[in-house]
Amino acid sequence: MQSQISSNFQISPHPFNKEDWASSYCNVEKELTKIELKVIKGKVPQSLKGTFYRNGPGRLERNNQWVHHPFDGDGMISAMEFKKGIVSFTNKFVRTKEWEKEEKAGKFLYRGVFGTQKAGGVLNNAFDTRLKNIANTNVVKLGGELLALWEASSPHSLDPENLRTIGISTLKNTLKKGEAFSAHPRFDPGHNGKEPKMVTFGVTTGPKSTIRLMEFATTGKNAGNLISERKDNFNGFAFLHDFAITPNWAIFLQNSIQFNPLPFLLGQKGAAQCISSNPKGKAKYWIIPRDSGSFSKQKPQIFDAPDGFVFHHLNAWEDNNEIILESIFYDDFPSIKPNENFREIDFSTIPEGILKRCRLNLSNKTFEIQSLSNQCCEFAMVNPIKIGLSARYAWMATAQQPKGNAPLQCIKKLDLVSGKEVIWSAGPRGFVSEPLMVPDKSSSIEDNGWILVLIWNGARKANDLIVLKANDLSEEAVLEVPLAIPHGLHGSWADAN
Numbered sequence: 001m002q003s004q005i006s007s008n009f010q011i012s013p014h015p016f017n018k019e020d021w022a023s024s025y026c027n028v029e030k031e032l033t034k035i036e037l038k039v040i041k042g043k044v045p046q047s048l049k050g051t052f053y054r055n056g057p058g059r060l061e062r063n064n065q066w067v068h069h070p071f072d073g074d075g076m077i078s079a080m081e082f083k084k085g086i087v088s089f090t091n092k093f094v095r096t097k098e099w100e101k102e103e104k105a106g107k108f109l110y111r112g113v114f115g116t117q118k119a120g121g122v123l124n125n126a127f128d129t130r131l132k133n134i135a136n137t138n139v140v141k142l143g144g145e146l147l148a149l150w151e152a153s154s155p156h157s158l159d160p161e162n163l164r165t166i167g168i169s170t171l172k173n174t175l176k177k178g179e180a181f182s183a184h185p186r187f188d189p190g191h192n193g194k195e196p197k198m199v200t201f202g203v204t205t206g207p208k209s210t211i212r213l214m215e216f217a218t219t220g221k222n223a224g225n226l227i228s229e230r231k232d233n234f235n236g237f238a239f240l241h242d243f244a245i246t247p248n249w250a251i252f253l254q255n256s257i258q259f260n261p262l263p264f265l266l267g268q269k270g271a272a273q274c275i276s277s278n279p280k281g282k283a284k285y286w287i288i289p290r291d292s293g294s295f296s297k298q299k300p301q302i303f304d305a306p307d308g309f310v311f312h313h314l315n316a317w318e319d320n321n322e323i324i325l326e327s328i329f330y331d332d333f334p335s336i337k338p339n340e341n342f343r344e345i346d347f348s349t350i351p352e353g354i355l356k357r358c359r360l361n362l363s364n365k366t367f368e369i370q371s372l373s374n375q376c377c378e379f380a381m382v383n384p385i386k387i388g389l390s391a392r393y394a395w396m397a398t399a400q401q402p403k404g405n406a407p408l409q410c411i412k413k414l415d416l417v418s419g420k421e422v423i424w425s426a427g428p429r430g431f432v433s434e435p436l437m438v439p440d441k442s443s444s445i446e447d448n449g450w451i452l453v454l455i456w457n458g459a460r461k462a463n464d465l466i467v468l469k470a471n472d473l474s475e476e477a478v479l480e481v482p483l484a485i486p487h488g489l490h491g492s493w494a495d496a497n
């Protein structure tokens with residue numbers, strides 16, 4: 001493991017080993033409670049006080065049948081509590097109704113959105129359109145609730161201490177049963193004297209789509225209460241995984257895609273496999289005024305967006321009549337086809353994610369686009385205090401090689417002004433997940449704090465928790481997790497009470 005300035009950073013002499021990467025895909029075999037993690041290098045900073053939560057697929061096989069895509073794996077939450085320089089680890093599966101049923105049956109009873117089929121072939125899958133809420137995408141704290149999120153249906157509420165599943169949450173009667181609720185809330189830190197909030201959305205889609213934009217209080221006695229909401233209708237089918245906020249706006253990028261549900265209905269494909277790029281269409285920005293902003297009662301602004309496909313945004317901010325939106329663009333919609341094995345994918349055939357900055361001119365409804373780095377990346381974030389404002393630095397997961405797609409093995413700090421990069425590598429046998437930036441509250445310097453990242457250690461066939469200094473990506477601590485957890489999705493930090 002090493003950190004380097006990118007000007008010296010070369011392709012690793014030890015390219016990744018695909019078997020090391022794929023060895024992460026296993027069932028999580030144990031649920032642990034408050035196990036103290038062994039520090040094998042450095043020291044855990046005493047000033048880190050809180051819990052690092054992560055979510056991701058933890059159950060990938062039943063009765064010798066493997067999921068078709070890891071995203072179809074049942075959600076398993078990890079909680080790493082930092083207290084007085086010690087980290088204790090707890091993990092639990094989210095006890096969704098569907099997970100309980102499949103545990104009892106010992107086999108898959110539901111189709112997965114990403115192509116997992118029930119045993120029994122096409123006939124046994126045709127016209128079964130039930131959704132399995134797999135609660136595997138993100139985990140965030142809102143008020144007293146810890147929420148396991150999956151965008152197509154309700155959040156599950158968990159006990160933040162022991163991760164016990166309490167059940168489906170309606171967020172104090174805000175949500176109807178089964179209502180779509182994004183796995184990508186944005187936490188507005190509260191700029192210009194305003195209260196901090198959690199801003200999020202749900203989408204219903206078809207020939208027309210409706211976005212329900214919701215804002216929740218995050219502090220004080222109202223924490224967890226819905227403060228405001230609005231609903232807006234748009235033309236066309238929507239696939240919106242993420243969005244970005246500024247003090248005045250919620251910004252969505254509607255990719256130019258098409259959805260042909262027939263193979264899903266006929267039992268041949270998962271619903272997400274029926275999505276493809278629509279070369280005849282045009283991507284759109286859907287920009288919705290926030291209720292707490294200066295344009296609250298106005299209609300959304302809609303205009304053309306760049307070609308390509310975006311899952312995740314880094315951040316957005318305002319500059320006079322412009323919104324600047326930084327997003328990770330793919331040339332095409334990446335998917336795993338029905339006959340492909342996800343462990344054997346050829347990375348060189350999949351488009352890489354490239355971080356780009358778009359300046360959206362609200363006066364003349366145009367955009368300008370530029371790349372911020374040409375290296376394949378995902379899971380990017382700024383210091384949470386900078387969400388919605390211009391940030392100087394971003395931290396993200398990247399490939400080792402400077403160009404082309406490859407597994408994520410590095411953490412990169414990117415100076416968004418100068419372009420200077422600092423890289424820490426888990427290679428050649430380590431693979432990173434989403435890095436989480438935890439600011440040092442005793443400092444007002446933007447890059448003072450820590451980067452927490454759970455890596456897959458291909459040599460040990462288990463995970464390590466890495467604590468890096470956010471400013472130079474030097475290692476503060478390396479801790480061994482006595483567990484094998486597949487490559488995961490998203491997570492969050494909750495300060496100690």
Ligand SMILES: [Fe+2]
Nearest residue numbers: 184241312490
């Ligand atoms: Fe995501």
